[in-house]
Amino acid sequence: MRINAFSDVCLRALMLLSAAPEGGLFTTQAIAGGVGTPYNHVSKAVLKLRSLGLVEAVRGRGGGVRISAAGRAATVGGLLRELDAREDMVDCESPQGDCPMVNGCGLRGALRRAREAFYRELDSVVVSSLPHQSQMAPVFVTLLARRPA
Numbered sequence: 001m002r003i004n005a006f007s008d009v010c011l012r013a014l015m016l017l018s019a020a021p022e023g024g025l026f027t028t029q030a031i032a033g034g035v036g037t038p039y040n041h042v043s044k045a046v047l048k049l050r051s052l053g054l055v056e057a058v059r060g061r062g063g064g065v066r067i068s069a070a071g072r073a074a075t076v077g078g079l080l081r082e083l084d085a086r087e088d089m090v091d092c093e094s095p096q097g098d099c100p101m102v103n104g105c106g107l108r109g110a111l112r113r114a115r116e117a118f119y120r121e122l123d124s125v126v127v128s129s130l131p132h133q134s135q136m137a138p139v140f141v142t143l144l145a146r147r148p149a
């Protein structure tokens with residue numbers, strides 16, 4: 001199963017923030033640089049993470065966002081569930097017309113169960129446990145080098 005691009009950006013941003021030194025504040029621009037994703041995509045991801053209470057904003061000069069206590073405890077499975085609002089994995093019913101085989105379709109239920117099994121496997125994976133030193137050190141070095149003097 002493939003996760004969508006928005007979920008991937010949310011996960012990357014949360015990983016970056018969870019690896020930051022305690023209290024580390026990042027602007028959306030810095031997060032965009034750190035996760036290698038355009039600013040407007042990251043901006044939407046940060047808004048979503050804020051609405052879920054996984055990051056918190058600090059306003060004013062030198063402000064930014066940082067991971068919250070809930071964000072430190074968030075699991076990959078939990079986050080993906082929150083971000084995937086689709087009822088079905090395929091468009092069984094759509095404004096363009098319903099699938100002619102929708103009545104009592106066994107495949108529809110099987111796909112839903114498979115997706116739930118996928119999420120369940122990731123329910124024990126805490127996002128903040130994923131980043132490791134050798135992975136994140138070069139990212140933070142690059143971000144520090146870009147920081148305005």
Ligand code: SF4
Binds near residue numbers: 103107
């Ligand atoms: S065959 Fe079943 S799962 Fe596939 S689109 Fe039709 S209703 Fe949905």
